[in-house]
Amino acid sequence: MSAVEPLHILLATYNGARFLPVLLDSVLAQSDPNWVLLVRDDGSSDDTVTVLHRYAAHDARIRLMADEDATLGIRRNFERLLDCAHRAGAASFALCDQDDLWYPHKLARMRAALEGAQARHGGSTPILAYADLALIDDAGRSIAESHFGRAAAPQVRHGVDTWLIAHNLIPGCAMVGNRALLDLALPFPPQVFHHDWWLILVASAAGQVISVDAALTGYRQHSANAIGAAAPMSRILDFILHFRHSLEDARAQYVRAVDQAAALVERVGVGGHRKWIAAAGVARDRLGAPVRRVRIGAILAGPVRRIGLARNVLMFSVSLFPLRRRCRERSGAPSTR
Template sequence: MIGEPPRVEVAMATFNGARYLPEMLASIAAQDWPTLAIVASDDGSKDATLEVLRSLHDIPIRMIENPGPHGIIENFAHAVAATTAPYVALCDQDDVWRADKVTRLMAAMQAIEAEHGTARPALVFSDLELVDGALQTIAPSYFAQGDVDRQARTLADFALVNHVPGCAMLANRALIDRAFPLPPGFHIHDWWMVLVATTTGTIGAVDAPLIRYRQHGGNNIGIFAQPPTLWARLRRKLASPLGYISSRRDFYRQSAHVTRATLTALEARVGPELSAEDRALLDGLLRGSFSRRRRVMAGARTGLSRANRLGTLFYL
């Protein structure tokens, strides 16, 4: 007899999300994975978010009401810390999931675990469809936009920035236990999960858009499919060349600062478990010259434009 499918918990962070939350919750309730529950951490919402969550009866839900606001990172950390299931899917409050999202991600996860076992940290992710506030398609594939790369799998690919949205991720318990709690002051929870997965476990992907990823101007993190035109960028540069150069330098310095802090925290957390290749990569990025940093990152699928990649490496 085939046993009951393993439990999957959806870790959701909410804050003043009543406008779009009903659609998100309905899409979770419509999932074809039978053993699903929600753990929702609210960051002190002032709108009807809590009432919307309490009105959900189609699927088990546990609510954590924080006095907040503490910010999206701490809010997600609260949600994940409260999970107990063998598998955890991260969830934003304003998207819509395809009915087979969890089933497709679990199939990819179980394929990894069949090869490596459940004790090895594992993370899987899917593509996303970009939509506007009214769920009208902006672009059919997130990974077809800009410089993001669906083939990224290694530490080098993710060392400078994360290019997989957390809402597309599903993690096993081994990864949750290894990645949490987050390092103090960490900037992006999903980036941290990816980094821990690449250095201590395995990453897999489903090459299909399983989420309608809503871009409405109020996202904490997102991608807009309509970047400034070439003429608009040229006008901005020509209007104030020194100002533009200064702003780019500040951007690269800040990016490098965040990256250095992130990689330092990673080395402190998983240092003894690093492969020789990953150890050499971190050593080159954190303690090498600019030319060495470029060498160790040669060929990496960073999800960054050439200018942003070189700028970050220069100031790192």
């Protein structure tokens, strides 16, 4: 990719006026100024759009999408942004959340990682790079220095493996990707529930995923988060206190992983990396099998396991129940990652 081409930052907003100025100021303060911020609001009822127009009036790099659709939900909102960037000829993109804080050198570090990988593997290779995140509270105070460390998965700082087929621990706001990834990932198959999970799966199965071992984003945790980063013990306690609801969410997540694995095999096909396509085939055929003992055998034998004992116990427990194959998308649906 040429150094003169701006990176397209994609921001999906919905009732985010409270923290949006902090996010926008941190984007404006990036040491790498070569970017375009493409924003699509999903029908906010607060002052989000007013804030966006105010910033766009002072910086031509901030551009608001206008379409007739109101509320699409998180996945479809980001898909619309990704498609718009693709049609605009974007050579690279970054996903952005409305309530986070970008550290000053984030864009420069991520662009360097992406361009370095593209120089090694070629422009036709789908590439995604991601970094760690620091967790911050409503006031911007530090909660944890590492999102992956707090999630009891420090190995994710150094790369991904086929556990990614079963669950995703990497938020979209930590990711950047190239045009070849957009070429292959778009349009999203109907089985896709989380846009970021699909993008990193496609890059893993058909291209390259690069990890940057640094926390480059302040990942804000607050009560209004659609998707958050709860500590493992908090998740366990929540599961116990709200067992029925938690089990239903876990079962839905299991089915999404199975269905998305099938979509991955279909989209990437024989051109993908053998290890990843084989693992996705196991998830599709064995984790998604109607016979319980086949599902249990697949979890015990691998290669599709989650990170950590507790997550695997939950996955095993869910596999004991009959699968429900129809999961509707919900706007702002909570994550069970």
